[in-house]
Amino acid sequence: MYRPLFARSRLSVALGSALMLVAAAPAMAQQAATQEQKAEPASSKTPVQLDRMTVTGSRIYRAGFDTLEPAAVVSRESIENYGDTNLIDAVTRIPGVSAGVSSRGDQAGFGAGVNFASKFGLGSNRLLTLVNGRRFVTSTPPTIFGAGGGSGIQVDMNAIPSVMVQRIESLSVGGAPTYGSDAISGVNNIILRDRFEGAEVELGYGRTSKNDNERYSWSAIFGTGFADGRGHIVVAAELDNADGVNALQRDFYRQGYSLQANPTAANATAQPLRRPTNDGRIDGSIPFNTGPADGIPDQVWIRNRRIASMTFGGLVMPATGSYTRNGLGDILGFGPNKDKLWQFNNEGKLVEFNPGISYAGGNASGGDGLNLFETVPLIADLERRSVFSTGSFDFTDNVRGFFELSRYEATARETLDQNVYNAVSFGNARLDGGGAASGALTFSASNPFLSAETRKILADNGITSFRLSRSSRDLSMNNASTETRLTRAVLGLNGFFDIGKRSFNWEASVTHGRGDFDYLGTGLIQQNFINAINVTTDASGRIICDATRPGTTADANCRPLNLFGENQASREALDYVSTRTVAKAQTRQTVINASVSGGLFDLPGGELSAAAGFEHRREEGSFTPSEYQRLGQGRSVPTQAAEGKYHTNEVFAEVLAPLFNPDWDIPGLHRLDLTAKFRRVDNSVAGAFNAFTYGIQYEPIAGLQLRGNKTQSLRAPSIAELYTTQQPAYYNIPEVCSLDNISGGSNPAVRRRNCQAFFAAYPGADPNTFRQQPTNTLGSTNGSTRLQNETAKSWTAGIVFAPEWIPGLRVAADWYDIKINNVITSLSANDIITGCFDTADFNAANVPNANRFCSLVTRDPNTGVATDIKTEYGNGPVLMFRGWTAEVGYRWDLSRFGVLDLDFYGYMPKNRGQAANRDVPFVEQAGSFNEPKRQFRWTAQHRIGNWNYGVASNYTSRAQYTMTDTPESRQYFYRDSWTTWDANVTYRITDAARVTLSVINVGDDIGPFPYVLDALGRRYMASLRYNFK
Structure with a gap:
């Protein structure tokens, strides 16, 4: 009481x-x-x-x-x-x-x-x-x-x-x-x-x-x-x-409820038999979306949510192209209709994959895709x-x-803790370590780890290489502890x-x-991972690491890593690609x-x-x-x-x-x-x-x-806010001067005026085509001893x-x-960009340093594209x-x-x-x-x-x-x-x-x-x- x-x-x-x-x-x-x-x-x-x-x-x-x-x-x-x-x-x-x-x-x-x-x-x-x-x-x-x-x-x-x-x-x-x-x-x-x-x-x-x-x-x-x-x-x-x-110890999460984008009526025509009453949404009386201000929710709740673009054992997808094949988010597959899909099961066998009923972004209701709730902890x-x-x-x-x-x-x-991802949702990775590190890996159909049965299925379908989209919970016990x-x-x-x-x-x-x-945990050693997934066979037919491949390093301790199916990797390979970490x-x-x-x-x-x-x-x-x-x-x-x-x-x-x-x-x-x-x-x-x-x-x-x-x-x-040394980080930098955003913000007139000065300062920036970059930009954050009290x-x-x-x-x-x-805060990229353009405190004669927010972004002097951003702690909000x-x-x-x-x-x-x-x-x-x-x-x-x-x-x-x-x-x-x-x-x-x-x-x-x-x-x-x- x-x-x-x-x-x-x-x-x-x-x-x-x-x-x-x-x-x-x-x-x-x-x-x-x-x-x-x-x-x-x-x-x-x-x-x-x-x-x-x-x-x-x-x-x-x-x-x-x-x-x-x-x-x-x-x-x-x-x-x-x-x-x-x-x-x-x-x-x-x-x-x-x-x-x-x-x-x-x-x-x-x-x-x-x-x-x-x-x-x-x-x-x-x-x-x-x-x-x-x-x-x-x-x-x-x-x-x-x-x-x-x-x-x-x-x-x-x-x-x-x-x-x-x-x-x-x-x-x-x-x-x-x-x-x-x-x-x-x-x-x-x-x-x-x-x-x-x-x-x-x-x-x-x-x-x-x-x-x-x-x-x-x-x-x-x-x-x-x-x-x-x-x-x-x-x-x-x-x-x-x-x-x-x-999470899976609770019925609500076992039901897999999730909020997803309501497909448009136009996109739904790609699946002629699809109806709101049979596509996994909780309320089948809600129709497909027809546009803004139609009284129909843009997002609807579905049951049995899956991420159809990856599995725990690995989803086999075409080596090139996007990972979806239409506006509904159907996963890109093989064959004339691009709808044939396979996955590696827990025994390492290649079996057919059911993508479920598709929603945007590789999501689905039902099917064999990744059940994200299997990786969600509720209490430590x-x-x-x-x-x-x-x-x-x-x-x-x-x-x-x-x-x-x-x-x-x-x-x-x-x-539970976050899995190790190599999935198409994060882009494409290469066996030499290039590309997006967490993207899907492309393998040859002749990879030594593939069984004869798997090779035959691939050959029968004309597949010589493929992307493997995987959420790996078997590479390490990555349970963070304190x-x-x-x-x-x-x-x-x-x-x-x-x-x-x-x-x-x-x-x-x-x-x-x-x-x-x-603070204890287990981490994946990226270089060892690259070494271990590039494999060949020796004269006796034994699978070994191939140190001749680009991006690999010669390492006598390397053990070949089998990613084709969950729990198919050897204990020796798992030990090689992971390490225990202790921060203090x-x-x-x-x-x-x-x-x-x-x-x-x-x-x-x-x-x-x-x-x-x-x-x-x-x-x-x-x-x-x-x-x-x-x-x-x-x-x-x-x-x-x-x-x-x-x-x-x-x-x-x-x-x-x-x-x-x-x-x-x-x-x-x-x-x-x-x-x-x-x-x-x-x-x-x-x-x-x-x-x-x-x-x-x-x-x-x-x-x-x-x-x-x-x-x-x-x-x-605090000490972290004052003394954090320059810490690299990746940022998704929004661009408020794009056509989609230039009339938004808390004061649209101020934003438009400042964006006009921006385009005048960067001759290569076209107001009709200027857009946010599709990939993250490497920037940094750090503390500041210039901070004042809140x-x-x-x-x-x-x-x-x-x-x-x-x-x-x-x-x-x-x-x-x-x-x-x-208020002391580590400014987000969005805070910095809006702080730069959405204020009357803007020096149009010096756009790169128009105010203290603008000066935190480095841009290409011609195109105005952001190439670096510094998000130090500061007083502001x-x-x-x-x-x-x-x-x-x-x-x-x-x-x-x-x-x-x-x-x-x-x-x-x-x-x-x-x-x-x-x-x-x-x-x-x-x-x-x-x-x-x-x-x-x-x-x-x-x-x-x-x-x-x-x-x-x-x-x-x-x-x-x-x-x-x-x-x-x-x-x-x-x-x-x-x-x-x-x-x-x-x-x-x-x-x-x-x-x-x-x-x-x-x-x-x-x-x-x-x-x-x-x-x-x-x-x-x-x-x-x-x-x-």
Whole structure:
């Protein structure tokens, strides 16, 4: 369940901290530190002695969870009720918080298995994750080929054992003046159980209703005081192992649903017997396409999708020509009608090939073509091991030492990975290594590996050479995996002192973290591959490598490779053409922090509180590819090493001024607090930045609060963005000045004017024939130490209602407005071309360097054809978010019938968009597939006697696939609303033992057809906890 962090009446504030613990008490009854206490009723005027604490987003000690910025809490009880062994599952139950990167689905090769959280769809690198209010070392490798989710210093939520977590405080928007960089969308602060007493062991087992994704977990926590209560130590350990899942383990993917171009009525005449009712489309009532604005979708959903232009064992096709023979996409074959096709089966025999019912681009419904879903992973294997310890010791009555130590190790493995392709869809390759490296290879019909039976079939059909179109999953076990080791230590002192009648709290700490990462995989050695596929026979008839062929190299270790049929290659040949790769990365973080806070003088509403401090932070990182990757011995461009570091010196201050005293009983002026926060960040590379927040909390009457703040925050460039050395890459460069595109763009008149200047500058460029090049262009990308900080200007306004006359009721609603300028991005080729031509900032007298975007493209001085492009990291795009959140919570004491908690959390984005630069309109995303305009969660949790049970409902509204889609562009251009249900039940067997069963997605609803929102479906988790007294 969610626990809001908003302010309430004096009595509510006094009880705020206690209620958080009471909520968790039924699940932790053996903890001495969390015994439920009942408070006596009190007037708002009655002085109450309160425990004081810091809350997320502030360094001022105050009573209860009283925050200026909107915030919510995931409680310990919620984590236990739903059997969360991974914190990403707990925090993403808050609508608006998502897994920006998760172990579900295929990830980049450098970072399998990580879980990064994101908020408001603004990226995981703009949500700061803390542990006990302190930074945690990142799991993002400093390379552009990292884990995804954007370069940054994201924290892997896997690394913190759930058994050690008391709660997660999720603060929205605020945090930058208190914590520094990256807190643009908010802060997730993981609060630890550092005062736990006793011992607790938990065993867990879970799986889906499909009997896969098995999870085994074990955890233990021990805490005790010592030295007559002056010291305290907590030690926890956790082991969690979860099996991965592949697409074909789900019926939806086994059905092979896919969106394909709807054939035109004119093209359909090439297949006289073809009808919409028999060509594999889901809805046979949709006719063939007849043209624009005909009300017929340009794309339709089909079942049993296959890629008819390749197979796993190899498709035999004519040696020359295109790979399709008509507008319908029928595969080019042999014979008078070009429709005779063969493939090599798993036994290496040549058999007839059924191409299925053709669709554009070599796709088909049915037939023997490649089933791409056989190569798609849904979730990675993940094994996690962690140890965490906290401790403190009171050296004197007002000086305490403390520490945190943690070690996290993990092994994540993608269950499937990308095949090695030599297929006509990627062009044509030559046996000498020329052409498109991943294109189809042309072989002679006399190749020694071909059987006599195969040669006869070829000869009977007049075939002397042929192309082999193949998707090779048998050349290597190319499962990318990541081995992670994170070590972190915190040492510090804190305490208090008095000056006169004023009390002050102080703290000084040093945090150091280190991450070591090994990224393992298997790669195809291209030169060895060329050596091994060029074969001949020796005098004895034995097949050997032929080093006399062009493009080959003499190598005594070469073993001939048989590609004619899946699994026909020898083990020796496979070993020769492949190699294991190990890339390494290291991240290091050191933070030195010192702060002091306390009351300075009295104001009418209470003591003016202030905090101030200093922080020094150093971030370092390195990435070292394997020799194979560095030299580009495969088919990819060479991967470059990267190394860099930066440091910051930061000073911060905060003031909280209560201006009105509730005891005055002034109508409409129950409480008025003003808050101001400031932080000066001096980054050794990105320069200085001022982050600030100022805001107001106003209560016209007790229990009704109006709050609002304005914040300026930042995200500093990461090591990968700063220090990536020039990295070669291939780009498909669009040309907006072609006839098809010259009247498009966000401002067609500006584009046309700039294109006219372009044609004037390049005399060989004909406006009537100028086109995008059909092949990719080799360019490069690199980091830049000229990068500036991302700058976010945000404001929030909200209302909080927690009336004393309805005990247990909590209501809050808040509006957010966030605009991020100077967004750091690796500009795409499309960004650069549109940035060049779609802006008024265009120097027509110097077209090659008309603006900073144009200068990144090198063109032929006569024809204007792009010959090179540089896509370095830069500041440019603008991000924007506006929307609402709403919370309602009610705790109902049912006396002898127990306690019922009812909670609601709503997230309603109004706008979320991106613009390539300030001169073009935002591309709206709110209301799209990834950002539905309404996302709600309801929960009900009932505790009575030995039972604790609850249900939760998750709702997302109808959404378009993209905001530009229409009924004309695609079938099912929207998805319907979607609701799932979760449930949990806990039974206390004895005072020490309890068993919990949770079910996620009770209805096994994967999403509105034909979209998949929860591929795992229904899943169970059972756990047994035992608490030792």
